[in-house]
Amino acid sequence: MRVFHLALAFLGIAVADAQIPNDFDAESKLMAMEHIEKVQVPRTRDVKVLDAMLDDGFLCVDVEGGLLNKTDVLAHLRAADSLEFIPNSMAVELQGDTAIVTGLYRIRGAGRGKPFVRRGRFVDTWLYRGGRWVAIASLSTPGGN
């Protein structure tokens, strides 16, 4: 009987782990993941961390209107001379197992030896899959109100 109760308790934990976390937990988790993805990863150039955060079907529309897949994004990270991403005014909109994160950004970097600064707005789509959030889409566009 004890074994049965233990099995039930274990099953309960397993089921709870696969469930979508409550709104507050999901929002704070997503904010933290955005911070890691946009601020820490470009600084440390940790391709492995970014690799784990992006779904294999990840798609990105960049600020110049280019379409990039996960492989392209990881290659960009490896090739960048220097990159500093400063996000602000972030907001999370939850839609069941899908979340939309919006915000403004400022990028300071250097490419081909020339420094640049860019400002714009981003829209990221996250999916709760296998007990964790993974990014499936990202759009960057110039401007911002």
Added chain:
Amino acid sequence: MRAVIRWFFLVLFSSVAVWGQQGDKGGSVATIRALEHEWAEGQSRNDTRVLDLIFDNALVYVEYGKLVSKGEYLARIKRENSELDQIAFEGVTVHIFGSTALATGTYCERELRSGKTEQRRWRFIDTWVYKKGSWVLVAAGSAPITR
């Protein structure tokens, strides 16, 4: 009368046709493609009733770099002279992730400004979610193609 018939068929198409077809990837892809097309059509006819059905109430929409709500977007469509602006889709690709889908593609926007036609190409990425038996648009945005 034609508008009422179109509206009726859109409701039928977006809800009944996708009923129980979450596992049917091909059906979902076709539905989302059709809804993307209806969105462009609805916008060109200033048909906010059709757009109201396609958009989720919590839609996150980035238009010309600005974040606008569903209400703000519909209000703009309602008062805009659609004859001055034309949108031509150049292709849509749909990717299904269970009950979430991404639609990506490009379109060409032609605007009549001071007697001159201006043309710009954009690349978009839209997020659709399967909710209460139909696909609804929850996020959309585009970036101008400059390279």
